[in-house]
Amino acid sequence: MFSNRTVNILIPIISVILGLLSGAIIMLIFGYNPVEGYAALWKGSYGDLFFLGETLRLVTPYILSGLAVAFAFRTGLFNIGVEGQVFMGWLASVWVGVAIDAPMIIHLPLAIIAAALAGAAWGFIPGLLKAKLGVHEVIVTIMMNYIALYTCNAIVRNVITDGQDRTDRVADSASLGAEWLSQLTYFSRLHYGLLIALGGAFVMWFLLNKTTRGFELRSVGFNQNASSYAGMNVSRNIILSMVISGGFAGLAGAMEGLGTFGYMSVKAGFTNIGFDGIAVALLGANTAIGVIFAALLFGTLKIGALEMPTSAGVPTELVEIVIALIIFFVASSYMIRWFILKFKKEGK
Template structure:
C-alpha cells in the first residue's frame, strides 16, 4: 500500500471512527442513532433550502481551511485565521458601504480589500517570526483578540452611529444573487462558492507547479538546508504568512459581502477560523482535501440544526462527533501505525 493511499485512507477512517463513537454516545445518552443521523441527513439534503445553506456554510470553510493548509505546507502554524478573517470581513464591508461604484469595480475592490487586510494581519506574525524568531503560534493567537476588539471599536466609533452594526453593503458590492435565492428557496447561498473553488485551484497550482511554491515548501520542510541552498528563508516565511492571511481575509469577505451583507459588533469569535484548522487537518493540507473536508464540516454544522427538531438530539452531540473526528485525525499516527502493522503481518505471511 503506497503512502499516498494511506494518506487518503486515514481521514476516511478518522471520520468513520468519529461517527462510530458518536453512535455509541447517542445510544448511552438514550437517543436513537438511526433517527439522529437520519435527521442530520435530512437537514443537509432534505430540502433545496438546506442544500443552499450547506453550500453557503462550506464557502468560508474552504477559504479558512486553505489559509491554515497553506501555512502548514510551508512549515508554519497559523492559528490567527480567525483574526485575519475578522479584519477581512471589516475591510470588505467598509469598501462596500463607503463607495458608490459600478459593480464590475466595486465588488472586486471590496474582495481585494479583504484579502489585503488579512494579508497585512498575517504579515505581522510573519515578520516577527522571520526577523526575531518569535513563534507564530503565540503571536497569531494574541492577534485574534486584537482583531476582535479593534474591529468592534471601529464599527462602534466610525462605521455606525453608536449601534452594533454597519449599514448593509451596496448592491454593487454584494455577493448575494437573486438567481441562487430562487434556485434554493431563498437560502443565503451566494457567488462566493466559485471564488473559494478558484482559490483552491490557485493554491494547488502555486504550491505544486511553480518555482516559488517549491521554494516555500522546501523552506517549510527544512529551513537550514534551504538557507544553505541559497534561499531567503526570512522572506519566504513572511510571504507564506501573507498568502495565508489573504485566504483568511477572503473568508471574511464571504461573510461580509455574501452571508450577512454587513459587519456587526461581535461578542466573541465567529469560530470559522478555528474550524478551518480542523478542515485543513482532515483535508491533509491539500486543496482538494480541504474542499471535501469543508463539505463534511459544513454539512455537519447545517444538518445539526435539524437534529433537535426531528430526532430530539441536542446540537452538542454533533459538536462531540466533530471533536472526535478531529481527535482521530490528530491521532492519525496511531491509525498509520495500525495500518503499518497489518501491512507488515501480510508481508511476513
C-alpha cells in the same frame, strides 16, 4: 498493498468513520436512536434545496479558512490567527461595500481585493516578527485574534457608523448574492462566493505544486537551514507564507461580509470560522482537495445538527462531540497508520 499516498488518503476517511461510529455509541448510551439522529442530520443538510444551499453557504468560508491554515502549515508555520484575519477581511470588505459608489465590475472586485489585503496585512505582522526576531507565530497570532476582535468592534461603532452596533448593508454592486441562486434554493443565503473558494483551492494547489516560488516556500517549511544553504531567502519566504495565508483568511471574511450577511456587526466573541479552519485543514491533510472535502463534511455536520433536536430529539451538542472525535482520530493518525501498515504486512 497500500502506497504511502493511499495510506494518507485512508487516514482521514477512517477517522471520519470512527468518529461517526463513536457518536452513534454515545447516542445509544444516552438513550437516543443513532439511525434517527444521523437521518435527521442528513435531512437537515440535504433534505431539500434550502438546506443544500445553507450547507454550501457555510462550506464556502470553511474552505478559505482551511486553505489559510493548510497553506501556512505546508510551509512550516502554524497560523492560529486565521480568526483575526477573517475579522479584518470582513471589516475591509464591508467598509468598501458601504463607503464607495461604483459599478459592480469595479466595486465587487475592489471589496474582495480589500478583504484579501486586510487579511494579508494582519498576517504580515506575525510573519515579520517570526522572520526577523524569531518570535513564535503561534503566540503572536493568538494574541492578534483578540486585537482584531476589539479593533473591528471599535471601528464599526466609531468610524463606519455613528455609535451603531452594525453597519449599513453593502451596496448591491458589492454583493456576492444572486437572486436566482436564492430562488433556486428556496431563499437560502447561498452566493457566488463558493466559486471564489473553489478558485482559492486551485490557486493554492497551483502555487505550491507548479511554481518555483511554491517549491521555495515548501522547502523553507521542510528545512530552513538547508534552504538557506541552497541560496533561498528564508525570511522573505516566511513573511510571504503568512501574507498569503492571511489573504485566504481575509477572503473567508469577505464571504460573510459580502455574501452571507451583507454587513458587519459588533461581535461579543469569535465567529469560530478561523478556529474551525484548523480542524478543516487537519482533516484535509493540508491539501487543497482535502480541504474542500473536509469543509463539506464540517458544513454538513454544522447545518445538519440544527435539525437533530426537532426530528430526532438529539441535542446539537452531540455533533460537536462527533467533530471532536473525528479530530481526535486524525490527531491520533499514527495509530491508524500502524494498523494499516500491519494489515499491509499480513496481506503480503
